[in-house]
Amino acid sequence: MSAGPATAAGPVAAPLRPGRTWTAAYDIRLALPLGAFFLVFFLAPLALLVLVSFYADPAMTRFGLDQYARFLLDPFSLRVLGATLWLGVEVTALTLLLGLPLALLLTWAPGRLRGLLTLIVLLPLLTSVVVRTFAWIVILGRQGIVNAALLGLGLTDAPLKLLYTEGGLVLALAQVQLPLMVLPLVTALSRIDPNLADASAALGAGAWRTFLRVTLPLCLPGIVAGCLLTFAAAITAFITQSLIGGGQMLFMPMYLYQQASSLNNWPFAAAIAIVFLVAVLACVALLNLAGRLSGGRARA
Amino acid sequence: MRTSLRRDVDWFSFHGAVLLLAGLCLVLLAAPTAIVVVVSFTSGFSLRFPPPGYGLRWYAALAEAEQLRAAAWNSLVVAGWTTLLSVVLGTAAALAIARSRRLSARLLDSLFLSPLVLPALAFGLAALMLFSLAGIPVSPLTLVLGHTVVCVPYVVRTTVAALSQMDPVLLESSTSLGASRLYTFRRVTLPLIRPGILAGGFIAFMASFDNVPVSLFLRDAATDMLPIRMWQDLEGRLDVTVAAASSVLILVTVLLAAVMERAAGLSRRMAA
Numbered sequence: 001m002s003a004g005p006a007t008a009a010g011p012v013a014a015p016l017r018p019g020r021t022w023t024a025a026y027d028i029r030l031a032l033p034l035g036a037f038f039l040v041f042f043l044a045p046l047a048l049l050v051l052v053s054f055y056a057d058p059a060m061t062r063f064g065l066d067q068y069a070r071f072l073l074d075p076f077s078l079r080v081l082g083a084t085l086w087l088g089v090e091v092t093a094l095t096l097l098l099g100l101p102l103a104l105l106l107t108w109a110p111g112r113l114r115g116l117l118t119l120i121v122l123l124p125l126l127t128s129v130v131v132r133t134f135a136w137i138v139i140l141g142r143q144g145i146v147n148a149a150l151l152g153l154g155l156t157d158a159p160l161k162l163l164y165t166e167g168g169l170v171l172a173l174a175q176v177q178l179p180l181m182v183l184p185l186v187t188a189l190s191r192i193d194p195n196l197a198d199a200s201a202a203l204g205a206g207a208w209r210t211f212l213r214v215t216l217p218l219c220l221p222g223i224v225a226g227c228l229l230t231f232a233a234a235i236t237a238f239i240t241q242s243l244i245g246g247g248q249m250l251f252m253p254m255y256l257y258q259q260a261s262s263l264n265n266w267p268f269a270a271a272i273a274i275v276f277l278v279a280v281l282a283c284v285a286l287l288n289l290a291g292r293l294s295g296g297r298a299r300a
Numbered sequence: 301m302r303t304s305l306r307r308d309v310d311w312f313s314f315h316g317a318v319l320l321l322a323g324l325c326l327v328l329l330a331a332p333t334a335i336v337v338v339v340s341f342t343s344g345f346s347l348r349f350p351p352p353g354y355g356l357r358w359y360a361a362l363a364e365a366e367q368l369r370a371a372a373w374n375s376l377v378v379a380g381w382t383t384l385l386s387v388v389l390g391t392a393a394a395l396a397i398a399r400s401r402r403l404s405a406r407l408l409d410s411l412f413l414s415p416l417v418l419p420a421l422a423f424g425l426a427a428l429m430l431f432s433l434a435g436i437p438v439s440p441l442t443l444v445l446g447h448t449v450v451c452v453p454y455v456v457r458t459t460v461a462a463l464s465q466m467d468p469v470l471l472e473s474s475t476s477l478g479a480s481r482l483y484t485f486r487r488v489t490l491p492l493i494r495p496g497i498l499a500g501g502f503i504a505f506m507a508s509f510d511n512v513p514v515s516l517f518l519r520d521a522a523t524d525m526l527p528i529r530m531w532q533d534l535e536g537r538l539d540v541t542v543a544a545a546s547s548v549l550i551l552v553t554v555l556l557a558a559v560m561e562r563a564a565g566l567s568r569r570m571a572a
Contacts, residue, residue, distance in 0.1 A: 138543075
């Protein structure tokens with residue numbers, strides 16, 4: 001930014017009011033409608049959710065910490081929470097492993113090819129979640145492509161059970177969430193000065209070393225952003241979890257939905273929602289912190 | 301000699317590994333969509349791949365699937381109103397917070413984007429509690445209100461990005477040439493940020509059309525929404541009609557995305 005507006009644009013373009021420049025031209029009051037909307041339809045419901053979670057009984061007659069005690073002292077509930085968070089970790093790791101090379105390829109590709117590749121990356125993000133998930137049922141089902149190929153090659157005698165397994169679920173979720181990982185990575189990678197890689201090579205570092213010591217640390221903000229988005233999306237992916245995971249695997253979103261909708265136990269559903277929310281926010285904060293710490297070290 | 305060979309091995313192994321994984325990744329991204337389209341043309345009754353033969357019978361069945369059609373119409377109407385509300389509220393809010401350095405602007409920015417990370421199902425339940433406490437029965441109206449909360453962040457994000465890329469000198473010269481603030485907004489700012497608003501509106505529309513977690517709680521029994529209908533169909537029995545419906549959705553999405561790519565440079569905006 002150049003000095004002041006007066007020196008930058010001359011006296012003619014002097015700000016309309018002293019001390020205010022065009023860079024902050026629009027009135028903050030323009031945010032009032034959306035602010036009010038969020039207050040009524042976003043913050044108030046969340047506050048209500050917290051309140052309801054403190055009711056001790058489904059009929060909502062007296063207050064108490066019973067619902068939280070019920071969740072936190074119940075091995076079943078804790079297992080559901082643990083399985084959900086672990087699912088997020090697995091999906092995030094797989095998307096990072098696959099997404100980083102793709103993001104690198106995107107930054108190397110020349111203009112036209114890059115546009116085409118970007119559209120392929122965007123395609124899953126734009127198609128309906130039900131459609132994407134449905135595609136995986138076709139692929140992983142007993143009569144699906146994978147089984148047909150394995151049987152055709154004589155690698156198995158009977159169709160394998162791929163649908164309704166954790167591996168299948170992780171794979172399907174990884175495909176669904178890949179764009180969320182690749183896009184921030186591309187942004188971060190394209191901000192890196194290409195001269196740095198050249199300098200690293202000129203100083204004798206090989207391709208792997210340059211990648212590990214220069215590129216990777218510099219795109220850490222993108223990695224953190226991508227991991228945040230993928231993790232949050234994977235653990236809340238209600239549809240994919242229920243269709244590919246099937247009835248045997250229970251994760252937090254379905255647990256919440258069952259309690260609220262089928263069992264009509266609003267206080268317990270609210271408590272599940274709050275525990276889930278807090279867990280998500282804690283993971284997000286943790287990742288952010290890790291990113292800042294390692295980011296700081298990379299710069300130092 | 302030795303070192304140069306080692307460098308070659310190093311270079312080829314790195315680039316080979318990247319190309320291999322990236323290629324695998326591209327197949328993984330594109331294959332499922334392609335497979336759904338192929339299967340939808342099957343002449344058989346099952347989701348077998350490759351299909352035993354090809355035909356249009358499931359598209360004919362789709363034309364008679366009243367429930368799916370009604371659900372698609374409901375989703376379309378709700379997504380339309382949600383987009384309208386999101387664009388109006390979101391653009392105004394983006395103007396207010398984009399170039400401001402105030403603490404309040406930054407706080408509002410994180411508030412408006414926070415529905416993106418919160419589990420939407422928790423918000424859906426919370427909104428249902430609010431409406432039932434206020435004595436408002438769930439209806440298409442409550443659907444639009446709930447959808448707007450989870451869709452407006454996309455408009456705010458893309459519009460804020462477009463505003464912060466705008467050169468303030470353009471606004472200064474417009475004023476210095478005697479244009480009023482409103483005129484400057486209409487003739488300079490709005491045309492410059494229009495692609496950002498368009499891209500945000502498009503993503504908001506798609507997100508609303510495809511929303512399940514909020515709709516599950518905020519729809520009334522009479523209002524069937526397309527993704528929920530399809531989800532329930534898939535849980536019950538694997539029907540090839542769903543494949544035909546999916547293919548139609550994919551086709552419409554790709555067409556819309558192509559139009560938006562021309563109008564707003566969608567891929568650039570979403571990568572930003």
